[in-house]
Amino acid sequence: MDGLNEKFLLTQISIGDDAAFSEIYTAYQPLLYRFVNRFLKSSAISEEICQDVFIKLWEKRQSLLYIESLKSYLFTLAKNQAFNLLKRSSLDNNIKAEILYSYIPNENTIEDKLHADEYMQYIERVLNTLPLQSREVFRLCRQLGKTYDEAANDLGISRNGVKKHMVRSMKVLKYNVQRDFGIPLSVILAIVFGS
Amino acid sequence: MEENLLLNQLVERYIDNQASEKELEVFFFLLEQGKLDDMLMQYMDKDQQIYITENISLASQKPAKVKFINNPRVIAAAAVVFVFLLAGFFLYKSKVLNQDTTIKYEQVSTHNGEIKSIELSDGSIVFLNSNSTLKYTDDFNGDKRVVELLEGEAYFDIKHDAAKPFVVKTGNILTNVLGTSFNIRSIKYINEVKITVTKGKVSVQSNYAEPARTSQVILIPDEQADINRNTGNIIKNKVKSADILNWREGGLYFDNENFRDVSAILETKFGYTIKFANDDIPNYRFTAGFKSTENIMDILNALCLANNLKYKITNETVLLKNR
Structure with a gap:
């Protein structure tokens, strides 16, 4: 997207044009998703973060004209949101469970051998300092991810549905976006179902 | 390692x-x-x-x-x-x-017919009317949040922060608030600066060195301070603040204002020059509100009808004369 067109779209968004908003969304959402997913691992969480970014963008639409670079703006928003969520995951077992479940290690044994000694010793050393209880919690988180599958089976919905529900409930998602931010429902639908 | x-x-x-x-x-x-x-x-x-x-x-x-x-x-x-x-x-x-405390100032201006909204770093929002200039800084590090309305009219919606009062400077006039909404009109060729409160409480202070005097009033919603730029004298009026704010939707509102001021505002908004056929007309007063869709002709018609005047437009100049 070239700068001129972008400036035009921003002007349109600033006066509440949701078509222009959709265009920005389509252009940037996949990039932002890929950017945050590298750190967050879970597609459900990454999508939520992207949503938050665009909701923020819509909320702040009236000051968009002063943005120098939309791209930097969006990526900065996404970065901060992703960072905060990752920080939160260390305390919130639901988020941690979701990240752990989505974490699929590369088979890269050669690499692992290079890492031997000092690094692995360090890891072991830290592990030994952890209280038993906290290790137990981690194991539970590990299992929690698997229980989503079971829950999905029981409820007869897709696993993604369970994840989405879970991510939503823990983030106290803005169900009242329309009321709170004056964002048109069509835009929300585009965000939710657009990707 | x-x-x-x-x-x-x-x-x-x-x-x-x-x-x-x-x-x-x-x-x-x-x-x-x-x-x-x-x-x-x-x-x-x-x-x-x-x-x-x-x-x-x-x-x-x-x-x-x-x-x-x-x-x-x-x-x-x-x-x-x-x-x-x-x-x-x-x-x-x-x-x-190194405790480098140089503050970087930003300046935003609007031209004819343009309205901008600016979000300050503390979350406060400023709507800037046409032909106006606001000077502000993006980090309010001091014990006060200070911005300066260099020219024109602006509506301030201020985030509450009891620890850091928000201050708007307009020449020698200071408007102090904690968290509230208010409108300031300070147009260079209009002698009166008008500050109108829509929400909360505002203290307005004028500091004049010559002659040395300080005046202060406290405003509550729907109160307006009219400050004489030359003397610093403050007069408090009751107004309907909602009407005064309709410039944000591109509208215009005149509350018992004299024709000199009315025409100054019309000149900035529409880019016309307004002249008077005799010296009485500038002192006539006018009260009316206009929606954004209206053009200068509609406003002139209303002006003339109310005061038994007529107008003539040649090029970009409007001449008002008695009927």
């Missing part, structure tokens, strides 16, 4: 999906301790810079796999960016340590 290098390795392996079960456990533990914050931020910054500078597009790629890090050009670019970031960080740090 230094701990930092070990932490770096852990973060890198987490990001690259190479962390084992044990490493993940340690990762989340250290994350909770805040020990990985800087490391993580660095990786995020690095990636962000790559996305921003490299013009990556996803048109023909699948979003799942991150491939670009294998590209030596990107790695080189990232390395360069990283060095700059590092340099920037140290520069920033040294600045902070």
Whole structure:
């Protein structure tokens, strides 16, 4: 997207044009998703973060004209949101469970051998300092991810549905976006179902 | 090996999906301790810079796999960016340590027929009417949040912060608030500065050296202070503040204002020059509100009808005369 067109779209968004908003969304959402997913691992969480970014963008639409670079703006928003969520995951077992479940290690044994000694010793050393209880919690988180599958089976919905529900409930998602931010429902639908 | 290098390795392996079960456990533990914050931020910054500078597009790629890090050009670019970031960080740090307090000011102006809204760093919002200029800073580090309305009219919706009063300077006039909404009109060729409150409480103070005097009034919603620019004299009026704010939707409102001021406002809004056929007309008074769709002709018609006048437009000049 070239700068001129972008400036035009921003002007349109600033006066509440949701078509222009959709265009920005389509252009940037996949990039932002890929950017945050590298750190967050879970597609459900990454999508939520992207949503938050665009909701923020819509909320702040009236000051968009002063943005120098939309791209930097969006990526900065996404970065901060992703960072905060990752920080939160260390305390919130639901988020941690979701990240752990989505974490699929590369088979890269050669690499692992290079890492031997000092690094692995360090890891072991830290592990030994952890209280038993906290290790137990981690194991539970590990299992929690698997229980989503079971829950999905029981409820007869897709696993993604369970994840989405879970991510939503823990983030106290803005169900009242329309009321709170004056964002048109069509835009929300585009965000939710657009990707 | 230094701990930092070990932490770096852990973060890198987490990001690259190479962390084992044990490493993940340690990762989340250290994350909770805040020990990985800087490391993580660095990786995020690095990636962000790559996305921003490299013009990556996803048109023909699948979003799942991150491939670009294998590209030596990107790695080189990232390395360069990283060095700059590092340099920037140290520069920033040294600045902070040196207690560098130079404040950077921003200035926003609007031209004819243009209305802008500005969000300040504290979350306060300022709507700037046409032909107006606001000077502000993006970090309110002091014990007050100070902005300056250099010219024109602005509506302020201020975020409450009891510890940091918000102050608007308009020449020798200071408007002090904690958190509230109010409108200031200070047009250079109109002798009266008008401050109108829509929400909360505002204190208005005029400080004049010659003759030395300070006047102050407290305004509550629907009260307006009319301050004489020359003398600093303040008169308090009751108004309907909603009407005064309809300029934000492109409208106009005149509350018992004399024709001299009315025409000054019309001149800025429509770009016409307004002249009077005799010296009485500028002192006539006028009260009316107009919606955004109306053009100068509609307003002139209303003006003339109410005061038994007529007008003639030649080129960009309007001449008002008695009927």
